[in-house]
Amino acid sequence: MSCMLLGVLRRHGSVGAGVGLRSLASVPSLPPSVADFVKGAVDECKPSNVHVVTGTAEETATILAGLEREGMVKRLPKYENCWLARTDPKDVARVESKTVIVTKNHRDTVPIPAGGAKSQLGSWMSESDWQRAREERFPGCMTGRTMYVIPFSMGPVGSTLSKYGVQVTDSPYVVASMGVMTRMGTPVLNKLAEGVEFVRCQHSLGRPLPLTAPLVNSWPCNPDKVLISHLPDTRQILSFGSGYGGNSLLGKKCFALRIASRIAKDEGWLAEHMLILGITNPAGVKRYVAAAFPSACGKTNLAMMKPSLPGWKVECVGDDIAWMKFDSHGKLRAINPENGFFGVAPGTSDKTNPYAMATIAKNTVFTNVGETSDGGVWWEGLDAPPAGVTLTDWHGKAWKPGTSTLCAHPNSRFCAPAGQCPIIDPLWESEEGVPIDAIIFGGRRPEGVPLVYESFNWQHGVFVGAAMRSEATAAAEHKGKVLMNDPFAMRPFFGYNFGDYLAHWLSMQRRGAATQLPRIFHVNWFRKDPSSGAFLWPGFGENARVLEWIFRRCGRQAEDEAARRSAIGWLPVDGAIDTKGLSGGVDMGALLDVPKTFWQQEARELRAYFSQQVGADLPAQVEAELRALEDRVHN
Ligand code: OXD
Ligand code: MN
Numbered sequence: 063m064s065c066m067l068l069g070v071l072r073r074h075g076s077v078g079a080g081v082g083l084r085s086l087a088s089v090p091s092l093p094p095s096v097a098d099f100v101k102g103a104v105d106e107c108k109p110s111n112v113h114v115v116t117g118t119a120e121e122t123a124t125i126l127a128g129l130e131r132e133g134m135v136k137r138l139p140k141y142e143n144c145w146l147a148r149t150d151p152k153d154v155a156r157v158e159s160k161t162v163i164v165t166k167n168h169r170d171t172v173p174i175p176a177g178g179a180k181s182q183l184g185s186w187m188s189e190s191d192w193q194r195a196r197e198e199r200f201p202g203c204m205t206g207r208t209m210y211v212i213p214f215s216m217g218p219v220g221s222t223l224s225k226y227g228v229q230v231t232d233s234p235y236v237v238a239s240m241g242v243m244t245r246m247g248t249p250v251l252n253k254l255a256e257g258v259e260f261v262r263c264q265h266s267l268g269r270p271l272p273l274t275a276p277l278v279n280s281w282p283c284n285p286d287k288v289l290i291s292h293l294p295d296t297r298q299i300l301s302f303g304s305g306y307g308g309n310s311l312l313g314k315k316c317f318a319l320r321i322a323s324r325i326a327k328d329e330g331w332l333a334e335h336m337l338i339l340g341i342t343n344p345a346g347v348k349r350y351v352a353a354a355f356p357s358a359c360g361k362t363n364l365a366m367m368k369p370s371l372p373g374w375k376v377e378c379v380g381d382d383i384a385w386m387k388f389d390s391h392g393k394l395r396a397i398n399p400e401n402g403f404f405g406v407a408p409g410t411s412d413k414t415n416p417y418a419m420a421t422i423a424k425n426t427v428f429t430n431v432g433e434t435s436d437g438g439v440w441w442e443g444l445d446a447p448p449a450g451v452t453l454t455d456w457h458g459k460a461w462k463p464g465t466s467t468l469c470a471h472p473n474s475r476f477c478a479p480a481g482q483c484p485i486i487d488p489l490w491e492s493e494e495g496v497p498i499d500a501i502i503f504g505g506r507r508p509e510g511v512p513l514v515y516e517s518f519n520w521q522h523g524v525f526v527g528a529a530m531r532s533e534a535t536a537a538a539e540h541k542g543k544v545l546m547n548d549p550f551a552m553r554p555f556f557g558y559n560f561g562d563y564l565a566h567w568l569s570m571q572r573r574g575a576a577t578q579l580p581r582i583f584h585v586n587w588f589r590k591d592p593s594s595g596a597f598l599w600p601g602f603g604e605n606a607r608v609l610e611w612i613f614r615r616c617g618r619q620a621e622d623e624a625a626r627r628s629a630i631g632w633l634p635v636d637g638a639i640d641t642k643g644l645s646g647g648v649d650m651g652a653l654l655d656v657p658k659t660f661w662q663q664e665a666r667e668l669r670a671y672f673s674q675q676v677g678a679d680l681p682a683q684v685e686a687e688l689r690a691l692e693d694r695v696h697n
Contacts, residue, residue: 092211093255096228099262100211103230107266108202109209115237117247125234133280134235135427139437142424146439147235148458149306149430150278152285155473156308156315158554161290162187163320165558173561173679182546182675183553183560187291195289199268199302206271207232212240213250213260216318216385216399221493223331223385223397225322226254229263229312233282233305236265239427242402242477244313261297261321263312268303279458281305292316294324294557306429307404307475318383318399319555327558327566330573331387335551337365338380338396338496340487341609344373349613352384352396352580353502354551356532360587360601362405366417366485369606371640376606377487378417379496380480381405386498392575395495400480407431407474409443414602417485418476426478430456432469441470499616504585505532505548510660511586513599513639513653514608515631516615520571523582525687526631528564529668533588547671561679568683583612584631589653598653600644607640628656629694661695 092100092114104112115121126145129135138144162185163171171186187195209230217224229240240246254260268284269277288303299316301309308315322333336352355361365381380398389395403421407428410418422428432440435452446463447453455461456471463469480486489496503526505511517523527550533543547553549560556563571579585608587601611634614624625632633654641648669688672680 093251093257095257096211096213096251096254096260099228100209100230103264104209106200107204107209107230107232107264109204109232110206111208112211113208114211114251115213115241115247117241117245117249121247122238122241125238129234129238138428138433138439140434141426141438144422144424144439145238145427146431146433147427147429148279148281148456150281150283150285151457152278153281153283153304153306154430154471155306156554157288157290157304159185160288160303161185161554162192162292163557164189164192164291164293165295169559169679171559172556173559173676176674176677179674183549184556192291192293195291196300199287199289200264200266200300203266203268203270203302204232208234210234210237212237212246213248213254214240214244214246214313215250215253216244216313216322217397218491218493219245219249219253221397221495223387223395223493223495224399225261225317225325226250226258227261227263227313227317228254229265231265231310233265233267233310235305235427236310239311239404239477240313242425242427242479243311243404244401259297261299261317263299263301263317265299265301265310265312266303267305290316292320292557294321297321297325307473311404314383314400314404315555318385319552320557322385322399322557323552323555323563324557326385327562331385332567332570334384334386335382335555336384336396336501337361337378337382338384338398338498339365339367340377340379340489340496341369341606341613342375342377343610343613349499349616350379350396350496351500351502351609351612352386352498353504353585354527354530355504356506356530356546356548356551356553358406359504359506359532362403362410362418363415363602364605366415366421366483367605368416368603369609370603370643371606371610374606374610376609377485378480378483379487379490385495387495388570388573389494391578392573393578394498394570394574394580396498397492397495398480398490402477402479403483404475404477406472407439407476408441408468408470408472410441410476411443411445414443417483421480421483422476422478423482425482426476428474428476430471430474431476432456432461441474442468498580500583500612501580502583502585502612503527503530503550504587505530505551506588507531507586508533508588508590509592510657510664511584511589512630512633512656513587513589513650514583514585514611515628515633516612516625517582517584517631518620520579520582521568521683522631522687524564524567525684525691526582526584527567528672528684530584547675559679561676561681564684565681568681581612581616583615591649591652598649600646600648604644607644611639629658629661630656630691658695661691665692665695
């Protein structure tokens, strides 16, 4: 360890900011590469204390107690070890407009859009602009605060599919949340001591002490200066100004998607915005599927689904991110690199996701949800609290049902350990990952897109992923229900040029064994009746009926009595989706309809999108698939 850092740890080998002091002797020595990184961060950010996180339960309890004293979290006495945080209302979601990838050449990050349009596939920052932005933000940014050093693993420590990171941060809330979302602390430090590579993650709230302006809700952040930057070439993340979610828990979107997608390209695997679930039929046959949906399309609900079909069982491997690699037999295997769920609270209920409700009953940090007077939480979608129980909204103000404002912020979250999920899959921490039989793409498509269809083959499946569109979400700063292109549900998370990403997906075909390649599907739970505006499909546990068809299609010939060829892919034949027992009945004709004029328009809009946004970087195979779709929908 360098002398300088040793000096810092000697002087400050303790937890500051009101959290209990640790003796100097307990400060672990850091592996040299980690020490160099921490020393650089200390020199730049000038914290008053440095605390190397060990990850013990006592340490987490001390950190939470410190947060409570500072007014950043409050205990929720109705549950065991649950906490509520209210953020500054200016820090409530991922800030895509301030999220950048820094590479030497613009085109390494994004295809150059035609006609000077802005890229929707990521934001590039030049190295010189980034250097300037860094110098405007980080020097001295942790003055008066403690810098926590978090060694963490994405994936089970020791798995060949796992990757490691070290995050320095001045946010104890981030430490508590990273302890849930990742494997964190001494076991990872021991792994790092073996000399394994790690991603360097530097995070600051950007509010050095003493404060020059009062905090809002005791939540330090610096919204005017937010910058979430990624340097894929050097595997670095530098995040400034936000303490919330994907902006600050750097293992999640920043590492496990943006940086990991680039590592995956370099190493020949896939880092995707996908849930992973296991589904077992009444005969006991099990298959695993991975599914990509844009934010707020019900990934967590699907990942923990309680199937309505008798005898079927779903088990959850992960709800947000999948790292997938072909094994030596040519079978795609996936791990969930995370260790917890950072799920959207509103809409989660015993009706929509009973297993999530059970998961979050203890050891959970809630952020920006409503609070009940009996020490519990509340959000839109839950039953009204019992008589005599009153509510406080996410701003901390008294709130009554029927008020025009929302009690919980639409992007309010729970952060809960995955191991607490009652249907966590027995193999969820398996080192070699689970074998994937199907990949599902989907989105919120009110019109024209059928409940389910299957791609003709891998190349067509890649095109289906590239063509994904969905209504926008509260998880980021977008407003309203705009239909956005969101290829592979990765639009906000690509770590490199989308054209190269498509080429990488196409190349997977050569890595997998032809007979073992996952089948690729597209689903849409959100189609609406154009006259009434009501959803045509009940969703939630009833989605098992669609998974059943997908399950049956895996391992069969493309030409199968359960499917018919259409202009966009294989569709279920009449009666192939089991609708027995569906209350109220459903209009399968309307759900599976492929309206010609809609798809002609869709193909036109897709061509315009690809030519404006991807241009010369669009692989010839994807262009050929678009042409083939155009031919089919015009004939
Ligand atoms: C998330 C997101 O938070 O996709 O998972 O925005
Ligand atoms: Mn997500």
